[in-house]
Amino acid sequence: MQTSPDSSTESATTADQILDAAQAQIQRRGYNAVSYGDLAAPLDLTTTAIHYHFPTKADLGQALVARYREQNAAMRSTIRTEEDDLRGRLEQYVEGYVEILERGGLCLCGVLAADDETLPEPVRREVRRFFAEQEDWLTAVIAEVHDDGAGLAGYDAPREVAELFLGTIEGTMLTARAHGPDAYRARLYRLIDTLTT
Template sequence: MHTPNASSTEHTDTATRILDAAQDLVQQCGYNAVSYGDLADVLGLTTAAIHYHFSTKADLGQALVARYRKRNAAARSTIWAEEDGARGRLVQYVNGYVGILEHGGLCLCGVLAADDETLPEPVRREVRHFFAEQEDWLTTVIAEAHAEGAGLAGYDSPREVAELLLATIEGAMLTTRDRGPDAYRARLHRLIDTIVS
C-alpha cells in the first residue's frame, strides 16, 4: 500500500484549505467579488502559493464546484438510503439547504448561477451539471410519490414539479434570507406538503 509522504499530504491539505476558504467567500460574496488576494489574506498565504495549487481562477472555480457536486451527491445518496418515502426524502433534502443558510451562506451553485454570463466556461458547465443532477434526483423522488397520486395542481409530470421545487429552493434562499432559516424551512415544508400531502 502506498503511504503518502509529508509533502503530498501538505499539498492536499493546502489545496483543501484554499477550496474551503474560496467556498465560504463565494457563498457570501459571489464569484466575481472574490480574488486570489482575498484568499491569500484569509489563509495567510501568498497569491503565488494559491496559483501553485490552482493556476487560474477558472481552475479554482471548476475544482470548487466539482467538489460541491461530489459532496451533494453523497448527501443525496445518504438521504435515499435513510428515508423510505418521498416526503421524508424531500424534507431531508430541503434541510440540507437550511443548513447552508444557518451557516450564513447561500447555495454555492445558486450564487454562481447568478454570475452565469461572466463565468469561465468550465465553471459554467459544472454549475449546469449540478442543477441537472438536482432535477434528475428530485424527479425520481417525486415520480415515486406521483405514482401513488401525489402531485401539484397544474403540473402534469414529476419533472415539472421537480423543476418548480428546485427553483423555489434556490429562489427562496434569496427572498427569505433576511427572515432567517426557520422561515425558509417553513415555506419549503409547506410546498412539500402540497406535493406529497
C-alpha cells in the same frame, strides 16, 4: 518528480483549505467579488501559493463546483438510504440547504448561476451539471410516489414538479434570507405538504 507522502498530504490539505475559503467567500459575496488576494490573507498564504494549486480562477472555480457536486451527491445518496418516504426525503434535502443558510451563505451553485454570463466556460458547465443532477434526483424520488404532477394544478409530470421544487429552493434562499433559516424551512415545508398529501 515524486513527492513524499507527507508533502503530498500537505499539498492536498492546502488545496482543500483554499477551496474551503473560496467557497465560504463566494457563497457570501459572489464569484466575481472574490480574488486570490482575498483568499491568501486569511490562509496566511501568498497569491503565488494559491496559483500553484489553482493556476487560474477558472481552475479554482471548476474544482470548487466539482467538489460541491460530489458532496451534494453523497448527501442525496444518504437521504435515499436513510429515508423511506417522499416527505422524509424532501425534508432532509431541504435541511441540507437550511444548513447553508445557518452558516450565513447561499447555495454555491445558486450564487454562481447568478453570475452565469461572466463565468468561465468550465465553471459554467460544472454549475449546469449540478442543477441537472438535482432535477434528475428530485424527479426520481417524486416519480417513485407520483406518476403525474403530484397533485399540483398545471403540472403533469414528476420532472415539472422537480423543476418547480428546485427553483423554489434556490429562489426562496434569496427572499427568505433576511428572515432566517426557520422562515426558509417553513416556506419549503408548506410546499412539501402539497406534494405529499
